[in-house]
Amino acid sequence: MNNSRIWSIVIFAAAVLIFGLSWIIIGSQAGHNLTDAFLVTVAAFLTLSILSFLYKDNPYYKFAEHLFVGVSAAYWMSVGFWSTFVGNLLPRISPSLCTYFGVPYKGFDIFFFIPLILGVFLLMRLSSKMGWLSRWSLAFIVGTTAGLNLIRYLRSDFISQVSNTFVPLVTDWRGIGPFFSDFSLSITGQFAMSLSNWVIFVGVFCGLIYFFFSKEHKGAFGYASRMGIWVLMITFGASFGYTVMGRVSLLVGRLTFLFHDWLGLVK
Amino acid sequence: MTMRGANRPFCRFGLSFFIILLLPAYLCGQESIAPPSKVVAYDFKYDRGEAVELSWQLSPDDKGNGSISGYEIYRAEDPLDSFISIGFVSAGTSSYRDKSVYKGQSYRYQVATSSDGHLYFSEISAAVVPRMELINWNLLNLFIIGLFLCGSVIFFISHATRGKKLFIRKIAGLEAIDEAIGRATEMGRPILFVPGINDMDDVQTIAGITLLGRVAKVVADYDIRINMPVSRSLVMTTARETIREAYMGAGRPDAYSDDMVNYITDEQFGYVAAVDGIMVRQKPATCFYLGAFFAESLILAETGNSIGAIQIAGTAQPAQLPFFVAACDYTLIGEELFAASAYLSNEPKQLGSLKGQDMGKLLAMIVIILGVLAATVSQMGGGQFFTDIHQFLSNIFTVQN
Structure with missing residues (x-):
């Protein structure tokens, strides 16, 4: 028996001992029963198993990973059947099947046969002779997606963005004299508001130039394009910091579970 | 029996005293609240006949001082059925969109000011019938812009398939x-x-x-x-x-x-x-x-x-x-x-499609420059002409629902 195998057995025995003791100790505390204690212990074990990936791939991570994948795949399969097939399709095509599955019948609708037929076509992949039919379903999905999203993105990303960029580069203009006499660095002041509008205009315009593919990015066009990528990178930097803050709060949530719910060290 | 009969005149007097003197005095103690006026119901435009828009003039007592809690919306199917409450909006609100209607059915509405548990009803609105419109003219600008983009894509695809580089x-x-x-x-x-x-x-x-x-x-x-x-x-x-x-x-x-x-x-x-x-x-x-x-x-x-x-x-x-x-x-x-x-x-088709999308970006760049210039000159007192241009471009690039 080599050293690594011995260590594996020792670590496994230690894990069994620690989590077994944890189950018994938590279960014996007032306000807990053995079932609650078991669930908390299993949750702690799985949390630590997933976190062990930070060290390296190991059997505990593999166990947690396979359990997670297996349980979630089965769960989504079940959700798909009960919400889509039983919940949406059957109430529109068959009163007798509705009675069988115990869902309310919502009246016959012939249009619901279209997704049913397309779904059956998808399953035709299992047949070597009829497999080509599944391409019809895929073509329908991809085509309708592209068509519907064209309008959605045209409205939200294109038209709204353009109209929101119609900003005056100088706000609240009362002449050069008042501009200097009333000069203020306040966030609601004329200078800050004008600067903000300049950033919007230059940022959007140079960003558009960066994503313009029909012309080589050279000369003035190239400078504007580089300005565009700078704007993007600054935005990404801000977004990075913001999201990392959110992730830290998720970590705090898991640590709170371990130290409060499981170990009871934090009250 | 005797005792009861002896007390009867006194009871009558007491009841009459309450009705004649005390009840008006009690009612006078209640602050009178005006109902909303000019309740107008009209079909919500460019939908599938699934909504009715309701507007009214606020009660004169709706002054934002908390004396009015809000407005209760009532609806009856026409020919007049009994009115039932279908919604409530807070004080200061003068419109409501009823999305629980059926296409082709006629409805009448009434709005009541709600104050201290009392309701003060408006006049009944004229009947309204929600109808379906086939074309949403509010989206005409979206159609034109979409047409321009799709036209550009088709043009460049045909351009590319003819062998143009x-x-x-x-x-x-x-x-x-x-x-x-x-x-x-x-x-x-x-x-x-x-x-x-x-x-x-x-x-x-x-x-x-x-x-x-x-x-x-x-x-x-x-x-x-x-x-x-x-x-x-x-x-x-x-x-x-x-x-x-x-x-x-x-x-x-x-x-x-x-x-x-x-x-x-x-x-x-x-x-x-x-x-x-x-x-x-x-x-x-x-x-x-x-x-x-x-x-x-x-x-x-x-x-x-x-x-x-x-x-x-x-x-x-x-x-x-x-x-x-x-x-x-x-x-x-x-x-x-x-x-x-x-x-x-x-591939020519994909290259043409990409080129067509670039035309959309070019359009956006040109319009943004025009819009920003017009907004800036208008802001600096450049005249009505630039204000009109700014307004015109804003209208074109605003999508209504």
Whole structure:
């Protein structure tokens, strides 16, 4: 028996001992029963198993990973059947099947046969002779997606963005004299508001130039394009910091579970 | 009996005293609240006959001092049925959209001011019948802009198919695709392709799958392994079709296997846990992340980084792009992901489509310059002409519902 195998057995025995003791100790505390204690212990074990990936791939991570994948795949399969097939399709095509599955019948609708037929076509992949039919379903999905999203993105990303960029580069203009006499660095002041509008205009315009593919990015066009990528990178930097803050709060949530719910060290 | 009969005049007197003197005094103590006026109900325009718009003039007592709690909306089917309450809006609100109506049915409305548990009813509105309109004229500007964009795409596609050469600038990340696949060949390791976690109803997934076709063709040419874990069954089906086509195109249909694409799970983090496991166990030389990504982007990219893989990412999710930029070797930013397939394939249809989209960007740039100039000159007192231009452009580029 080599050293690594011995260590594996020792670590496994230690894990069994620690989590077994944890189950018994938590279960014996007032306000807990053995079932609650078991669930908390299993949750702690799985949390630590997933976190062990930070060290390296190991059997505990593999166990947690396979359990997670297996349980979630089965769960989504079940959700798909009960919400889509039983919940949406059957109430529109068959009163007798509705009675069988115990869902309310919502009246016959012939249009619901279209997704049913397309779904059956998808399953035709299992047949070597009829497999080509599944391409019809895929073509329908991809085509309708592209068509519907064209309008959605045209409205939200294109038209709204353009109209929101119609900003005056100088706000609240009362002449050069008042501009200097009333000069203020306040966030609601004329200078800050004008600067903000300049950033919007230059940022959007140079960003558009960066994503313009029909012309080589050279000369003035190239400078504007580089300005565009700078704007993007600054935005990404801000977004990075913001999201990392959110992730830290998720970590705090898991640590709170371990130290409060499981170990009871934090009250 | 005697006693009761003796008391009867006194009781009558007491009751009369209460009704004649005390009740008016009690009622006078209650503050009189005016109901709302000018209640108008009209069909909500450009819908499928599923809404009625209601407006009224606020009660004169609605002064924002808390004396009125709000307005109770009542509706009756016409010919007049009994009125029933269908909604409540807070004080200061003078409109309501009733979305619980049926097309072709006539309705009348009444609005009541609610104050201290008392209701003060308005006049009954004129009857209104919700109707369906076939054309939504509010979206005319959207139609024209869409027509311009689609027209440009069709024009440039026909231009390209006639053999005219269309120029597309270099896209850095795409130049690296062949290099990254070549590296995997030299190292004898597989390629990992992650198409994101969204289904085929997301254009980013479609763009990722389009790029998969190109990657799979090179993979087939070089005879290396490709592994593609997916989180959606439809993506699995489409990806298998795409890779099979690519292998057939490369003249190696026998080398294709369905095992190249595996369904993992729909669950976001279950999928990520599995892909991370695949990465550290198979140690792919190259990882592609092309599609729609969410919180898993950094987890995947960091794991890929830790095993020393060349990583090429592309997504249009603004919140995830920073992580790919930080952790990957090359990143296709937003629109570049959609342009990539045209650039790589060099097909006239795709190039024409990309060129047509560029015309849309050109239009946006021109309109933005005009709009900003008009807004600035108008702000600086440049006259009504510039204000009108600014207003005109704002109207064209505003989409109403």
